[in-house]
Amino acid sequence: MxxxxxxxxxxxxxxxxxxxxxxxxxxxxxxxxxxxFLLGPIFGAQGWNDSPFxxxxxxxxxxxxxxxxxxxxxxxxxxxxxxxxxxxxLHAARIALVGAxxxxxPEFVRSVYRANFAEQKDISDMAVLAAxxxxxxxxxxxxxxxxxxxxxxxxxxxxxxxxxxxxxxGAPSFFVGDELFWGNDRLEAALKWA
Amino acid sequence: MxxxxxxxxxxxxxxxxxxxxxxxxxxxxxxxxxxxFLLGPIFGAQGWNDSPFxxxxxxxxxxxxxxxxxxxxxxxxxxxxxxxxxxxxLHAARIALVGAxxxxxPEFVRSVYRANFAEQKDISDMAVLAAxxxxxxxxxxxxxxxxxxxxxxxxxxxxxxxxxxxxxxGAPSFFVGDELFWGNDRLEAALKWA
Numbered sequence: 001m002x003x004x005x006x007x008x009x010x011x012x013x014x015x016x017x018x019x020x021x022x023x024x025x026x027x028x029x030x031x032x033x034x035x036x037f038l039l040g041p042i043f044g045a046q047g048w049n050d051s052p053f054x055x056x057x058x059x060x061x062x063x064x065x066x067x068x069x070x071x072x073x074x075x076x077x078x079x080x081x082x083x084x085x086x087x088x089x090l091h092a093a094r095i096a097l098v099g100a101x102x103x104x105x106p107e108f109v110r111s112v113y114r115a116n117f118a119e120q121k122d123i124s125d126m127a128v129l130a131a132x133x134x135x136x137x138x139x140x141x142x143x144x145x146x147x148x149x150x151x152x153x154x155x156x157x158x159x160x161x162x163x164x165x166x167x168x169x170g171a172p173s174f175f176v177g178d179e180l181f182w183g184n185d186r187l188e189a190a191l192k193w194a
Numbered sequence: 195m196x197x198x199x200x201x202x203x204x205x206x207x208x209x210x211x212x213x214x215x216x217x218x219x220x221x222x223x224x225x226x227x228x229x230x231f232l233l234g235p236i237f238g239a240q241g242w243n244d245s246p247f248x249x250x251x252x253x254x255x256x257x258x259x260x261x262x263x264x265x266x267x268x269x270x271x272x273x274x275x276x277x278x279x280x281x282x283x284l285h286a287a288r289i290a291l292v293g294a295x296x297x298x299x300p301e302f303v304r305s306v307y308r309a310n311f312a313e314q315k316d317i318s319d320m321a322v323l324a325a326x327x328x329x330x331x332x333x334x335x336x337x338x339x340x341x342x343x344x345x346x347x348x349x350x351x352x353x354x355x356x357x358x359x360x361x362x363x364g365a366p367s368f369f370v371g372d373e374l375f376w377g378n379d380r381l382e383a384a385l386k387w388a
Contacts, residue, residue, distance in 0.1 A: 046250055056240055058363035062374050069383065169252035180256050185379045189263065 001194040002031035004175040006163055007109070008039045009089025009096075011171035012053070012063060015078075015117045016070050017184040018109050018172070028191040034105055036096040037160040038089075039171055051086045070184070077118040087116055088124040094147040095129060097156050104136050111135070195388040196225035198369040200357055201303070202233045203283025203290075203317055205365035206247070206257060209272075209307045210264050211378040212366070216300055222385040228299055230290040231354040232283075233365055245280045264378070271312035281310055282318040288341040289323060291350050298330050305329070 005021045007014040025032040043052070053060035064080050071078040092112045099105030111132045115121040121128050130140035146152060163173075167180050174181040174190035181190040199215050201208040219226040237246070247254035258274050265272040286306045293299030305326045309315040315322050324334035340346060357367075361374050368375040368384035375384040 056363065058358075058361050062361060062363065062376055065374070066376070066380070069387075164252075167252050167256060169250065169256065180259070182256055182260070183379075185377075186260070193263075 001176055002033055003190050003194045004033045004035050006035045006037055006168060006171060006173040006175065008037060008171040009092045009112055009116060009123060010039060010051070010086035012067050012085075012117070013070075013184040014172040015113045016067070016074055016076060017187055018113045019074065019076055020184075021187060022106055024187060024191055028194070030191055030194040034096065034100045034109060035159060035163070036093040036100065036109075036156070037163050037168070037171070038093060038156065041160055042164060042169060054085070077114075079118060079120050082116060083120050083122055087122065089116075090124070091126060091147070092123050092129055094152055094156055095133070095143060097152060097159065098143060098146050104133075104138060107136060108132060195370055196227055197384050197388045198227045198229050200229045200231055200362060200365060200367040200369065202231060202365040203286045203306055203310060204233060204245070204280035206261050206279075206311070207264075207378040208366040209311045210261070210268055210270060211381055212303050212307045213268065213270055214378075215381060218381060218385055222388070224385055224388040228290065228294045228303060229353060229357070230287040230294065230303075230350070231357050231362070231365070232287060232350065235354055236358060236363060248279070271308075273312060273314050276310060277314050277316055281316065283310075284318070285320060285341070286317050286323055288346055288350055289327070289337060291346060291353065292337060292341050298327075298332055301330060302326060 003021075003025060005017070007018055022032060043049075048055060051060075053063050068078055068080065070076075089112070096105065096109050096112070099108045112123055112129070115128060115132065116123045123129065126144065130144065133140040133143050166175065166178070170182050172182075172184055172187075174187060176190055176194045179190075179193055181187070181193070197215075197219060199211070201212055216226060237243075242249060245254075247257050262272055262274065264270075283306075290299065290303050290306070293302045306317055306323070309322060309326065310317045317323065320338065324338065327334040327337050360369065360372070364376050366376075366378055366381075368381060370384055370388045373384075373387055375381075375387070
């Protein structure tokens with residue numbers, strides 16, 4: 001079986017999930033598919049124009065504390081609060097979609113999460129994303145050109161729509177066939193299911 | 195150290211938490227304090243007049259499926275959907291508050307969760323609650339009289355207010371001193387912290 005990892009760059013709990021998922025999937029002998037999507041349309045349909053962690057302050061305060069504890073356990077740096085929260089991950093998601101089928105994709109995803117949650121960088125800034133691609137030995141201009149074709153933009157919208165149709169409502173999420181697992185803390189259960 | 199278990203009888207994830215918490219706390223050598231509270235005032239302040247699992251159907255659908263998987267792992271019966279969701283746990287919470295300091299309290303709490311989520315019983319029905327108390331060998335009339343004094347009613351309100359002041363926003367939750375852990379899936383982390 002395979003597990004699909006659905007992630008959004010603005011999502012806080014997607015950060016530890018993104019850093020763990022490849023290692024744990026490999027250890028479990030489960031194939032991994034990286035599926036970037038956008039939370040904006042999902043939250044918008046629920047009447048939210050902002051992260052629920054901003055809309056509900058007590059929940060948000062404890063999320064940051066909980067994430068600190070999780071990152072401590074995982075040995076991950078977490079800077080709190082980031083530059084702004086949530087950051088706009090649209091460009092990064094388009095690039096990640098191009099990378100989902102290519103060898104550099106997973107490390108690009110992890111680098112963007114580190115930039116967002118560990119390095120206080122603005123991940124909506126094309127220069128930040130280009131620097132990540134360049135550091136990976138890629139032609140940043142070429143990758144970005146492929147990321148911004150209308151075909152790729154539509155593909156990201158279609159991917160988000162597919163997730164919604166299958167029951168997706170938050171990030172990170174994991175699909176094993178039709179079985180949906182929501183949350184970084186459900187990664188182990190998803191792999192066990194697979 | 196001690197762990198405080200904050201629970202609401204309407205809360206789905208409080209069911210497996212309530213069934214596990216005493217066993218795990220004992221194994222960890224951590225003292226356990228049972229603290230019933232009401233989610234109604236908390237959700238109301240957020241503009242919710244219903245469970246978020248009803249307000250957001252995709253989230254609700256996956257919650258039930260997730261809870262089925264958790265209960266399967268724990269060997270707990272789960273009937274889905276219950277009589278109505280969420281059930282009104284006010285009377286049960288008042289009784290649980292009386293029981294929080296008495297030997298019969300923990301088993302009363304577990305019995306009410308079983309009645310709600312495994313036995314399709316109406317836990318707002320005084321007769322259902324009286325039957326649980328009687329089965330425990332208690333004088334149901336006496337316990338209920340103590341539960342419905344204005345002093346005890348105010349104590350439940352004050353307990354909820356205390357939780358909110360300390361950052362509580364959902365159930366189940368665990369406090370270890372000022373450290374707040376939210377969710378059945380954070381029980382192990384809370385005990386490790388204690």
